[in-house]
Amino acid sequence: MRVFVNPDKATWPDLLKRPTMDLEEIEQRVRPVIEKVKLEGDAALKQFTQEFDGVAIDEFQVSEAEFTEAETLVEADLKTAILTAKSNIEAFHKAQKQEELVVETMPGVKCYRRSVGIEKVGLYIPGGTAPLFSTVLMLAVPAKLAGCQEVVLCSPPNKEGKIHPAILYTAKAVGVTKVFKVGGAQAVAAFTFGTESIPQVNKIFGPGNQYVTAAKQLATRFGLAIDMPAGPSEVAVYANASANPSFVAADLLSQAEHGVDSQVVLVASSEEVVKNVQAEIESQLKALPRAEFAAKALANSVAVVLGEIEAIALLNEYGAEHLILSVDEPWNIANQIINAGSVFLGHLTPESAGDYASGTNHTLPTNGYAKMYSGVSLDSFVKKITYQEITPEGLKVLGPVVEKMAAAEQLEAHKNAVTLRLKSLNNV
């Protein structure tokens, strides 16, 4: 870690600089994949799955037999853990449901707002050795609660042509049964255009490597929505003298193990705190299977020593995806945080609790996007339609207001739509 003690505010943007992702080159490589899937559908998916995943797939859709097999392969303890997490995530996301809004803004002028589930959503779950079944929960639970009519999941097959059983078990537990063995940019292309076997969707969710990220960006040019712009995962920890250095070190490492481009920022009240945390990192790092990743990520990371007021300002300037407040009275700080994806309060709330099972969503804005984006929530799976209904009495009062404003904007036909109706009321 690079350590900065009371750095001048002018230097903060530079200290906190995230690596810039240049997707343009990747986009050029992804574009032919997208185009081919658009033109050739399943045939292209087969070719790319052979090429990129090294396996021949005849039938992309996961069969009932495969779901049943997956169920037998996941051990009982893990099932229980997944169901507990599911229940917590459901509880928190269900509470996000908004009732229909009805406001009579003037007598006879009623305005309404309703949340309606996005009809078709596509969930992308990366494959690889670490099966991200937790992301299945984070995306499928709110999709189901939102009432999305079609929830489609794509995940790349392994060399045996299978999806990890924990992913299949979790998908089925949440009620997602349209699961396809397709990964990478070709899966995103299938969501974008539809193929013989995979339905086109309205919005694509989920993490992925740079090819998936670039393909999602391209999907937006074809009229789809995506969950949010992507960037490497990151954590900021604020620790004062009350912090337990071993906890802080464990939290920083749990971020760092995600990959070499993970961002880790420690903001500490004293150099002492930094020193103690660094010593703990050294000792914990040795025991980690992903030590190599973590060590590289930590080399890029920074520790900043600042007084509390300045620390809060810096944390707001950074806008971390995950912000851990390792202090005795965390709400004192949390109440002053305006930019963060999700906040972890106090000494006993590690990021991993929110990553898996506390109930909050782990799909969060990275790369400073916490300044203007929310994490994934029930909102991400609905659109809100407004309605208005005007009675004769309402139109008599509101109509002249609209006529006046429309005339001033020189939109005579807008005015006329009111004038004709007002006349008809006067003629009754």
Add this chain to the structure above:
Amino acid sequence: MRVFVNPDKATWPDLLKRPTMDLEEIEQRVRPVIEKVKLEGDAALKQFTQEFDGVAIDEFQVSEAEFTEAETLVEADLKTAILTAKSNIEAFHKAQKQEELVVETMPGVKCYRRSVGIEKVGLYIPGGTAPLFSTVLMLAVPAKLAGCQEVVLCSPPNKEGKIHPAILYTAKAVGVTKVFKVGGAQAVAAFTFGTESIPQVNKIFGPGNQYVTAAKQLATRFGLAIDMPAGPSEVAVYANASANPSFVAADLLSQAEHGVDSQVVLVASSEEVVKNVQAEIESQLKALPRAEFAAKALANSVAVVLGEIEAIALLNEYGAEHLILSVDEPWNIANQIINAGSVFLGHLTPESAGDYASGTNHTLPTNGYAKMYSGVSLDSFVKKITYQEITPEGLKVLGPVVEKMAAAEQLEAHKNAVTLRLKSLNNV
């Protein structure tokens, strides 16, 4: 209008096709403007304002004296109308405020969600002969209610170097006093990078011509958010035998007068209805100052005759920005609509009511984006931060769940962040 009677469902996508906007060429023209503003700040703004708006501006910020002058120039009736509209829009958007969410997902595991205003927002208001002061209300009212700390408005100056008094009056009435006389792509660039006089913002809102639209798209590549992807304005009207043809015609025309690329779709229960509406259009068109625009827009538009069930299916496939239900029992239809920006119920609710003053927002998803985007609302000006706080009791129950899941995802450091804390609790 092109009229289709009971068209086959397979032909709908073609019938309902919107004109495709190719922003790539425009982007190439906008890019140098953006780059120059990034490098040269106010100097570039001055040059472009001279070049594109034909006026030399020394001081971009609207002065107190100019606000005062504007106040004297707006006639009293219009002021009253604006304040009435403001009050309705405030009432509807204030009702969208969400209280802090607190859910104890398990004993000792508390999850929270709070809405926090986006710190800095930029509102773009087009200039030209028709001053869109209504858009000032639609953007500034929710920005203020959301608690955005910095609300900055840009609008192009006219040849006299002024912004239309109705825009200034409205801005001040809502409490927006940082108003700058800059328009076009250069205003968007100023929002994106900041200049000596115009602050950088986090999110850009507002309509504009193709240059503004392309510049907003480019702004997203520099890490800003925008309100939504843009497209030409559009209306769909569903009319059955109960509809008043002159009202329907007026509604179609009020959309068509926006410009030649406006989209107008009439869905009618019989050919009779279409014929009557067409006759009314002919007669009303003559009296309109913008008849030329409107006639061209109508030439591109379609009328489709369908039974009610099919009509609803078609309306959902189209996903109109504005949907007018000119029928006696509009909720019967409205309850089956899943894709629309804003719905206007019954014979006495013209689109212009919502455009100006009913209380709903008029910044709505076009181009089929109603399938996955909401219109602008209070939500657009906040991000929702989640929080979690775990007690010793909570961690004892939740901790093992997290450990199990983290181990199964092969993220040992994630597991360790919990394990260390659990150990410390057991050691107490």
